[in-house]
Ligand code: SF4
């Protein structure tokens with residue numbers, strides 16, 4: 179029992195470090211690289227080169243919206259957030275949850291009368307919608323594998339590579 | 354599993370004949386009379402075509418979730434978007450082996466292609482359900498339109514009635530032919546409060562799961578916040594009386610193969626008069642069934658075995 183408690187405590191501390199770490203971004207130096215792997219299953223995680231992207235897009239608000247408290251480019255957001263103060267945390271995951279379709283989350287979105295933003299993309303959606311849209315616009319690499327390598331589970335899922343169909347199937351065509 | 358087998362049903366219907374049909378059609382009429390606004394707690398999915406990138410992850414997820422047969426090509430093979438049928442007039446459609454398909458459209462209003470995912474719309478008042486005289490279909494309170502193969506007699510009225518041509522038919526299963534279509538992952542997910550497999554897998558959040566009521570608002574909010582990006586219409590909000598799966602698009606809906614001529618009230622109203630011919634259907638049905646049976650029996654011995662194995666599992670539940 180005791181050791182379990184200690185583990186739980188350790189776990190919490192470790193978890194807190196991860197949660198708090200990005201918060202320093204708000205007041206301090208931006209990170210050079212961010213590991214994005216919370217959802218890796220079909221694909222390996224991504225080592226996001228933050229420094230490179232800061233060089234490409236100088237306006238932080240394109241990705242970080244209003245959270246730095248220094249204005250926001252999007253006119254829609256500016257209607258309310260032009261004078262918003264910086265937030266304590268700037269990490270994507272602090273607003274975009276990993277699983278946006280749980281009963282609890284949907285209920286929270288629907289029942290909180292003080293909540294304005296009720297149509298928030300999930301974490302996976304937020305990453306891809308932001309990254310992919312920009313990569314297409316800037317003609318940067320936009321294949322799935324240009325950013326993250328597919329895992330064996332991924333190959334199996336897509337019936338690709340060594341799991342490719344051996345013939346005989348007709349799925350996906352039509353009568 | 355429902356206790357009534359196809360054979361038993363066949364017997365009882367033939368005996369009961371027209372009287373049963375008459376009783377059934379009056380039930381349907383009663384259902385049609387009262388104003389039905391859809392189940393208040395019905396769930397739905399909003400498909401935002403402006404977000405879809407045609408990655409086919411949803412197709413792969415569906416295949417895995419339902420243990421569907423191996424596809425002809427891998428799910429990361431995009432040459433399927435070039436497939437056309439009926440002299441180039443029709444793109445891929447859902448089949449008994451693929452409950453959902455994504456197609457690519459080059460449209461005149463937009464430089465970049467538009468991708469559209471297609472599956473059963475899970476109508477609020479489904480024509481498949483109202484057209485089925487053995488009541489094989491159910492609209493669950495969660496919004497799914499599901500199908501019970503045990504009572505289906507294989508008449509395929511639902512295939513004709515569905516305004517979106519969604520139900521597919523296992524022509525190659527001689528022993529237990531059945532109708533197959535997307536079931537909103539009802540058994541494995543929806544009834545436990547979970548989103549369907551395709552929604553969970555979509556990397557772009559092109560599929561948003563939630564209460565249908567809320568999704569209608571969400572859809573209009575998205576249009577309002579971005580009027581230049583979206584066509585000012587939520588497809589499925591009112592079409593055929595409303596559907597649980599709804600769409601937003603950046604190009605006019607007819608450019609991406611949506612039927613924009615559908616009525617904005619339930620097909621049910623039309624089906625009422627259609628039900629007048631049900632007794633006749635019952636009369637010719639035994640002969641028809643025998644015909645289908647003989648036709649189906651024509652070939653595909655190998656597949657037959659596989660299908661009947663599946664059936665045994667289902668019945669053993
Ligand atoms: S789309 Fe067709 S099969 Fe699906 S619920 Fe509507 S009528 Fe039935």
Ligand code: SF4
Nearest residue numbers: 405406408409411555
């Ligand atoms: S998974 Fe999402 S983005 Fe990919 S094809 Fe399906 S709906 Fe479109």
